[in-house]
Amino acid sequence: MGDKLYEYTGYLGWFHEQRDSLKEKYNSWKEQHPGGFVEYAKGLFVKKNEDSAPSFEDYTHLYRKKTRQELMRISMAVTGIEFSYAAETAFVSPTLLKIGVEHQHMTLVWALSPLIGFFVTPILGSLSDRCPFKFGRRRPFIILLSLGVLLGLILVPNGENIGLSLGDIPSSQNFTVSSLSAHRTSAVKHLITTNSTETVPIQEYTVGNHPWGIFFTVLGTILLDFDADACQSPARAYLLDVTIPEDHARGLSTFTIMAGLGGTLGYAMGGINWDATTLGVLLGGHVKAVFTLITIIFIICVTFTVTSFKEIPLQLLETPSQLDDEQTGIALLKDERKNILEKPEISYGSLNDESETQEKESEERKNDEDTRKVVLQKTPSLAPPPPDANLMLYLKSIIYMPMSLLRLCLTNLFCWMAHVCYSLYFTDFVGEAVFDGVPTAAEDTVERIRYEEGVRFGCWGMAMYSLSCACYSMIIERLIKKFGAKRVYVTGLLIYSSGMFLMAVTKHKIGVILFSWTAGIMYSTLFTMPYLLVAHYHAKGVFETNSDGAEKVIGQVRGLGTDLAIVSSMVFLAQFILSLSMGTIVRISKTTTAVVSVASFLAFCGAISARFVLYLDL
Structure with a gap:
């Protein structure tokens, strides 16, 4: 008894x-932070304006x-x-159909996300251009939108x-008869006509009632698709x-390679x-x-x-003159001056000649600041925003944009419409038109079994397109340098247009695998070219040319994040x-072959539009 009392007292005392x-x-902690937790949390992200001497970190990279x-x-x-x-x-449409969403309502589900994204994404791009967080301008938005993707991966x-736990009625199926052709609808008995003209029930299938299940699955779909x-x-x-700028083409091609690998492994x-x-x-x-494995992979990626x-915070970009040469890597600028200023290194004679060496070092020190300014000017991410570049100006630039961006957006719209035809409806085309399901x-x-076989076979075709995207992205940078943007x-758009046309004509299993590789060329092209051109416009500070081809200054404040978001928003409009x-x-054509036929036509329209895009000297 005494031991138990001692043990209890010991734990209580601890x-x-x-x-x-x-x-x-x-x-x-409260004495050190008189503003409380709210002010402390705000200080972790937002740089205080009253800091007269901000501490600069190492941004040599x-x-x-x-x-x-x-x-x-x-x-x-x-x-990820x-x-x-x-x-x-692969799984959203079957999941929604399973819980009772009709085919005609699936269109509304897929339309909600792009309707929201078309208007919201450019605004998010403008906000990222003016994001004041110490963490940077782009990474806070990557984290925020990734949380939306994560929630979608959990909900779908x-x-x-979740709906069943809230009171939904589960589905039930009384019995089935194999090898009979009948159409299934929600909560009805399916009838067939026998040889004796007698109509008998063959199956009773009840989808159940899933209002909460539909709500949470659709919510997850919207979050996953939009984010x-x-x-x-x-x-x-961020890339x-x-x-x-010299790394932009290689960086965007790497970006596309990683996208292709993710799609290949995902499918x-x-x-x-x-x-x-x-x-x-x-x-x-x-x-x-x-979904569980993909969620883990997504978090890691x-x-x-x-x-x-x-990233350099916005406050430092607005005060670039305060950047300390030693901490921002002025030594690296010396090494890069030859490439950036396009001036070859000059030999001044013997290394033992101290006067010539001192003269050279003096000249280098004199040019350090000029070199840094050139780098800041040539690299949009390091260039300070104009003094009047507030959020309203960036939002206005969404509506009032130069003709070069309008043409690029139109081309990207045709490209995404052509690709969405393939990505969202391709497996259905294979199941019905190729496998006669x-x-x-x-x-x-038998018809249902053939259709499901076709869907699975179509997934392997889409895996080939993702693999093709990764492979083509490895050489697209060299192709641009050799043949021009x-x-x-x-050419990339015309190859895809030809591949989809041949797939529509042949409607064969070999064609599904073979011509899906042209879809990878298309995906790599639309994932790389528009964004490379936008970065090129900003790097040169040129968005228009005169009738004689001379570069023209438009005198308009534009943000890189805003313009990238505008071009990216075409995927929402296309969808x-x-x-x-x-x-x-x-329905009018009475065949799903129309899916790849329309994709071929839209890609051809995109190729025509791409001929009128502004390329400058790229």
Whole structure:
């Protein structure tokens, strides 16, 4: 009895000791931070204006070329995004159909996200240009939008279970008869006509009532679709911010390579039968296993990106004259002066000649500041914003843009419409037009089995397109240097247009795999060329040319993040237009072959539009 009392008193005494210790630490922290937790949290992100002498960190990495490994780490976020895309395109539609969403309502679901994104994404780009956080201008938005993707990855596979926990009625199926062709609808009996003209019921299937399940699954779909698309704009801007202009083409090609690898592995992961594995059983089945693994991969990829390189905060960009030469790597500027100013190193004679050496060093010191100014001017991420560049000016630049950006946006719109035709409706085309399947047939019928086989085969075709995207991205930079940006842009679109046309004509399994490689060339082109051109416009500070081809200054304040977001927002407009029109096109043509035919036509329109884009000397 005494031992138990002593043991109890000992634990109770330890508890009081820990409580007193925590209380003392809290009081000490409160004395050091009189503003409380709110002010402390704000200070972690926002640089205080009253700091008269801000402490400058080491930003030498912004002045040097990046290795391929460094560019891969910067681009890891898009790898996670493409993993998420693979899960979305493969499983969202079947998941929604399973809980009772009709086909005609699927159009509305896919249209919600692009409708929101088309208006919101350019605004987010303007906000990133003026983001005052100490963490940087782009990375806070990458983290914020990644949280939306993460929530979508959680809600989509678990929406039905959340609904059931809130009172939804589960689905039920009384019995099935195999090898019979019938169409399934919600909560009805399916009838067929036998040889004796007697009509008998063959199946009774009840979808159930899933209002909460539909709500959470649709919410997850919108979050996943919108945030994954919107996150690419700050991710690209971050890549361009932390690299010098000479690395932009190589950086964007690396960005596309990582996207292609993510898509390839993501689609391949969806093609594995996780139900037959121990891990799949532990994670709750095929769909949940895929989403769980992709969620983990997504977190790792985004973490690699946001911890790769530091950004210069907005306050330091607004006061570049205060940057300390020693801490910003003026020595690196000396080494890079030959490339940046395009002046070769000159030999002044014998190294033993002290007077000539001193004269050379004096000249170098005199040019240090000029060299730094040239770097700041040539690198948009390091150039200070104009003094009157407030948020309203950036928002106005969304509406009032130069003709060069309008043409680029139109070209990108055609490209994304052509690609969305393939990415969202391709597996359905393979299941129906190539394998002669029927998606609305009963589960055990031959037509339904053929359709599901076609869908799985189409996923492998999409895996080939992602692999093709990664492979083509490895050489697109060299192609641009050899043939010029205009030829690479137009040719890439024409190759995709030809591939989709041949796929529509042949409608064969070999064509599905072979011509899907042209889709990878298209994806690499639209993932690289528009953003390379925008970065080129900002690097040169030129958006227009005169009738004689001379460069023209437009006298308008424009932000790199804003313009990247404007061009990226075309994916939302493309998806919205196709979501409203593709169902009608298929119904009128009475064949899903119209999907790839329309893709071919739109890519051809994009190639024509690309001929009139402003390329300057790229």
